[in-house]
Amino acid sequence: xxxxxxxxxxxxxxxxxxxxxxxxxxxxxxxxxxxxxxxxxxxxxxxxxxxxxxxxxxxxxxxxxxxxxxxxxxxxxxxxxxxxxxxxxxxxxxxxxxxxxxxxxxxxxxxxxxxxxxxxxxxxxxxxxxxxxxxxxxxxxxxxxxxxxxxxxxxxxxxxxxxxxxxxxxxxxxxxxxxxxxxxxxxxxxxxxxxxxxxxxxxxxxxxxxxxxxxxxxxxxxxxxxxxxxxxxxxxxxxxxxxxxxxxxxxxxxxxxxxxxxxxxxxxxxxxxxxxxxxxxxxxxxxxxxxxxxxxxxxxxxx
Numbered sequence: 001x002x003x004x005x006x007x008x009x010x011x012x013x014x015x016x017x018x019x020x021x022x023x024x025x026x027x028x029x030x031x032x033x034x035x036x037x038x039x040x041x042x043x044x045x046x047x048x049x050x051x052x053x054x055x056x057x058x059x060x061x062x063x064x065x066x067x068x069x070x071x072x073x074x075x076x077x078x079x080x081x082x083x084x085x086x087x088x089x090x091x092x093x094x095x096x097x098x099x100x101x102x103x104x105x106x107x108x109x110x111x112x113x114x115x116x117x118x119x120x121x122x123x124x125x126x127x128x129x130x131x132x133x134x135x136x137x138x139x140x141x142x143x144x145x146x147x148x149x150x151x152x153x154x155x156x157x158x159x160x161x162x163x164x165x166x167x168x169x170x171x172x173x174x175x176x177x178x179x180x181x182x183x184x185x186x187x188x189x190x191x192x193x194x195x196x197x198x199x200x201x202x203x204x205x206x207x208x209x210x211x212x213x214x215x216x217x218x219x220x221x222x223x224x225x226x227x228x229x230x231x232x233x234x235x236x237x238x239x240x241x242x243x244x245x246x247x248x249x250x251x252x253x254x255x256x257x258x259x260x261x262x263x264x265x266x267x268x269x270x271x272x273x274x275x276x277x278x279x280x281x282x283x284x285x286x287x288x289x290x291x292x293x294x295x296x297x298x299x300x301x302x303x
Contacts, residue, residue, distance in 0.1 A: 005030055005294065006055035008072070010041040013064025015142050022269040023061040029290040030059070042072075051079050057297055058083040059290075060266060064138045065269040068266050069095040082301040084293050086265040090242040091108040094263040096136050097167050100241070104275075107231045107240060108251075113169035122156050122168060125149070129171040132156055138264065145171055145201060174254030177220060179234040180275040182246045182289065183296040188238055190231050191278035195220035218281040222253070230258045237263065245296045246289070248275055252284065 007030065009023020020041070027037045038055055040046075042062065047132030050058075058076060060083050066072055076083045086094070093099050098115055116132070118124055132155050133143040142159055146152040152168075159166055165180055176196040181188050197215040222230070223301075234249045241263060248267040252259045267275040269290075279289045 004036045004056045007036040007059045008040045009061040011062045011067045015064035021065045084297045094265045111169040116166040127170040135165040170253040172220040172259045176251040178274045179249045180278045192219035194218040194278045
């Protein structure tokens with residue numbers, strides 16, 4: 001295995017705090033594997049310094065803008081430096097929920113949706129409850145469930161102050177499922193499906209990162225035929241979008257139909273994160289996951 005790995009975390013998005021926790025967990029895990037770790041807390045005034053780090057591999061643990069949107073991936077590609085995770089093209093696509101929806105439209109069921117750029121774009125919307133959210137954001141930041149037109153218009157105005165484009169979609173009431181996928185020498189491996197049961201109305205930022213606000217069931221109690229369908233569709237999306245090393249696919253199961261919501265190309269790796277939880281249900285340790293990601297990146301960079 002690679003002897004020196006720079007773990008890049010932090011950043012300057014709304015998900016900085018989560019990224020720091022992910023990065024520290026990954027760094028500790030790599031140290032337990034005998035790897036020399038170079039922790040790198042990325043900030044606005046240290047971006048250029050990243051290119052001077054002497055390392056065999058950059059392990060990206062950045063969430064949100066600059067980390068998952070293809071920016072840092074593109075920077076490292078231009079410098080010819082190896083890193084973990086999906087490339088800049090796939091990262092940019094998956095961070096943009098609208099582009100992702102358009103690309104996977106024929107592969108999986110989707111909520112009824114439309115793009116919103118102005119207040120008046122929500123006029124005449126007839127499906128309630130509905131969801132309004134930023135096109136490019138993570139960790140459920142900026143997501144609002146709206147039960148009527150008045151609330152929808154208020155939330156839209158609020159969000160357009162901070163974001164230039166939003167996604168408006170029908171609210172799918174059902175069971176929230178997350179499917180984690182990691183690469184192996186034999187191809188993508190799907191970890192046990194995890195069912196998320198938030199004690200709030202939906203799995204928002206607090207429910208994701210505050211212990212006790214959400215219950216998890218893994219493996220999710222799903223009929224075998226439905227489970228097979230979810231796995232097949234998730235792998236198809238993973239391959240279609242060009243994901244690599246690790247990703248997490250989120251969706252809603254309503255009756256026997258799986259509705260796709262989004263792909264996370266740099267899944268959280270905190271103590272409360274979904275992917276490590278699914279890995280444990282498969283008998284994998286945190287070190288198994290992190291070591292596997294490094295090995296997948298090494299294999300790719302040897303070609």
